Amino acid sequence: MGMKSASEDELQQEQEQEEAQQDQQQQEQHFHVLAVDDSVLDRKLLERLLRVSSYQVTCVDSGDKALEYLGLLGNLDNASTASSSSSSSSSSSSQSTQHEGMKVNLIMTDYCMPGMSGYDLLKRVKGSSWKDVPVVVMSSENIPSRISMCLEGGAEEFLLKPLQLSDMEKLQPHLLKSLDQSCEGMDNSGSTATATAKNSSSNNISKRKAISPEPPSERRPKMKGLAVV
Secondary structure: OHHHHHHHHHHHHHHHHHHHHHHHHHHHHOOEEEEEOOOHHHHHHHHHHHHHOOOEEEEEOOHHHHHHHOOOHHHHHHHHOOOOOHHHHHHHHHHHHHHHHOOOOEEEEEOOOOOOOHHHHHHHHHOOOOOOOOEEEEEOOOOHHHHHHHHHOOOOEEEEOOOOHHHHHOOHHHHHHHHHHHHHHHHHHHHHHHHHHHHHHHHHHHHHHHHOOOOOOOOOOOOOOOOOO
């Protein structure tokens, strides 16, 4: 009896470990990484390493294209041109909403790029609505002052090129952190919206009773829909 119970416990532990590994792999497949690098070879290598690690990858070759993907480039253009028409501003806001619907769990960017550097991209991201998304900076040059500047600017990691598969293991804690933050944000926004709706409905009912017995005109609250791509 003792031998059987021991073997059953071992089998149960193995099954639990396998289930935990499967859950982890499924979770990793839902992680979306935005990779930014002007070098085709480095971009292909990074994409291959991330896909081998079961991550979803979107690659762009410049900081401007990264901001465009995140829906931030249009906001910057609108801020510089204050005399834009209402129709153009509404279309740009809808594009921004569409991009914000695309979930990005991690941004990996090269430091040395023509035009916008990786540090400039880092500062733009941290000063936007994507500030909670972890940013990892990469460089082939091991310059301590550059590394400390990026880390102080909000980067989670500074990786040296050429990247290796072992570097991908360093990303997982930051990805899990971003996933937890997004879940907490969704829960908080959902509870806040529910509480607001309840308060507004109760206030409307009390006002209707207090003002007059006549049936008031029905008004539907205007809600902005998020267009998910």
